[in-house]
Amino acid sequence: MNKTYDVAVIGGGPGGLMAAYRIAQNDPSLSVVLFEKGHALSDRVCPLVSKKVDKCIKCRSCAIMEGMAGAGAFSDGKYVISTEYGGWLTDFLAPETVINYIEQADAILVSFGATTERFMPNNELKKLCIQNDLHMSQAQLKHLGTDANFETMLHLIDSLQGKVDIRTDTCVTDVDRHTHQISFTSGGQADTVSADKILFAVGRVGSGFFSDWCQKNDIPLENNQVDVGVRVELPSMIWEDFSRKIYEPKIWYRSKKYGDVTRMFCFNERGHVVTENTAGILTVNGHSYRDEARKTQNSNFALLSTTRFTQPFNAPIEYARHVAKLANMVSGGSVLVQRLGDLEAGRRTDEKRLRDSTTKPTLNAVAGDLSLCMPKRQLDNIIETLHALDKIAPGTANHDTLLYGIECKYYSARPAADDFELTGCPGIYALGDGAGFTRSLSQASANGLYIADKISAKNNFCLSHK
Structure with missing residues (x-):
């Protein structure tokens, strides 16, 4: 393992994976390390789901909640192609930019085996709801499926081999905002690396760690x-x-x-x-x-x-x-x-x-x-x-x-940031559900792609701010 990298991604969920994938795609010369607290995806086996036990035994690393591909790996894989719900990226980016990146992320998933089938909005059902004082949000929607989504994410992760240094079962314990030194433990051993750019993509499971880090580093948080x-x-x-x-x-x-x-x-x-x-x-x-x-x-x-x-x-x-x-x-x-x-x-x-x-x-x-x-x-x-x-x-x-x-x-506490770069922390970014910017597979993935384009040497896509 290197001691210095161009980019470090903390978290191997959809946002972190998409960021790592796009950075490697944009500029293969950049060195990228991805830290994931949980197991490799192929090692994520829940004894309750596999019927080895009849109740949760509280594994040290919950295979459902954490590990490569994030909690989304074991969700039923809804992919929302809309800005009507699924997060708050339109608070920071133009709606057309958000949709563009959602579609880009979908194309990547399709290239690794995801379904192309889409469910479309239905105004008759929406009317029925309104007539009964109920209100239905609408979107183009894909159902990836818990099983099929797992296979798609396996293929995406496999494509990063040799391009991204992936460190599973590795818990980041601190990040020095000034020196960009990242402290972590792996296999019971403590170690450090440093990176020019750092991306917090910790997901909901890591939101507590991220909030504590922000508070320790005097970065304002908003959540109510x-x-x-x-x-x-x-x-x-x-x-x-x-x-x-x-x-x-x-x-x-x-x-x-x-x-x-x-x-x-x-x-x-x-x-x-x-x-x-x-x-x-x-x-x-x-x-x-x-x-x-x-x-x-x-x-x-x-x-x-x-x-x-x-x-x-x-x-x-x-x-x-x-x-x-x-x-x-x-x-x-x-x-x-x-x-x-x-x-x-x-x-x-x-x-x-x-x-x-x-x-x-x-x-x-x-x-x-x-x-x-x-x-x-x-x-x-x-x-x-x-x-x-x-x-x-x-x-x-x-x-x-x-x-x-x-x-x-x-809903994770949202940090003060300028275009997802944390206030007072040049070169340190936050993205996805763990930072309170998104609450869906699609917007977290889009957020990862957007930041990757922002920090990569080759900006091949239009970045439109609000």
Whole structure:
């Protein structure tokens, strides 16, 4: 391993990989190192998903959440070709520039095997939502699939061999903003390298590390939003009128009781509910495969209530983690599942009631009572929204609809930056979900390509600022 590089990328998720790929493409003479805290992609095997265990055993490195290709490697691989949602790059770049880079990233993924099939917006479904006081965001959308996306990312990573020095199972512990010296540990040994340009592409798992680093280096941060809620599971036929036409119904609703926004997203047609481990706290998410043999009879989606905190509170991520930790405590170190009918009746779901459910769970979660760990306001919003959604997809608010908790979406603290270069840190950049600029595979990938073009010796693409 060299001691000095032209470019160092911290994080091997979609943004970091796209940045490394484009830099190597633009100028092969540049030396590039990529650090990834987790395992190589081929070594990322979750014992729960592979059915070697029946509950999460809290591996030191969660194969679902971290490793090469990032958390997106095990998502169901939705690729959003729009600026209507998926991040905030249009706060910094012209919309046409963002779309251009999203399309460039898609072309790269297609070259490594990703599907070309696109779901298109549907105004009839949008009209149906509006008629029922629901609001649907629209976009061109690709479903890469949990299985197919894994293979695509393997091919992308393989293409970097010999061009980028990839260091997996390597934890960056510090970056000196003045000398650009990067401190890290690998195999129990501490070491350092330096780089002319440094890119923080740490993803959501690394957002805490990045926030701490910014605070230590007096870089202002902005973050006041968090989403807390549940993963909803129900028979797939209930939402198939939407999923067959647009794949993902991405719908938000403003509650009548509090005026809060609750949103439905991350839809997984005939998918699986899964457990995620972030720093020892278990939450839930969803996967969906392209392989017909791996599909289920259920669909699932996230239903999260948005809270925007005001002064003096400034720890929204810690708040969400605390709620999730309560669910882990109540469930005896796991995640909870409850039937909607039991929740509304004010009783817990026990094992017998869960066995009697007509909706059979795809995750081995602990039957229990979400009201013991989720704040009343968010729970009220979720119940009200389920009944609103029932008007456009009857059956959504059935007694046996399953609710898993807790699901959280942390919006990483956004650092002060000029064109993604951190304030007071020449040559040090931040990108993607971990820096609070994006919240999707497509925008994180676009962000990585944009910064790569910005810092590479050959600028072959137009960089248009707002």
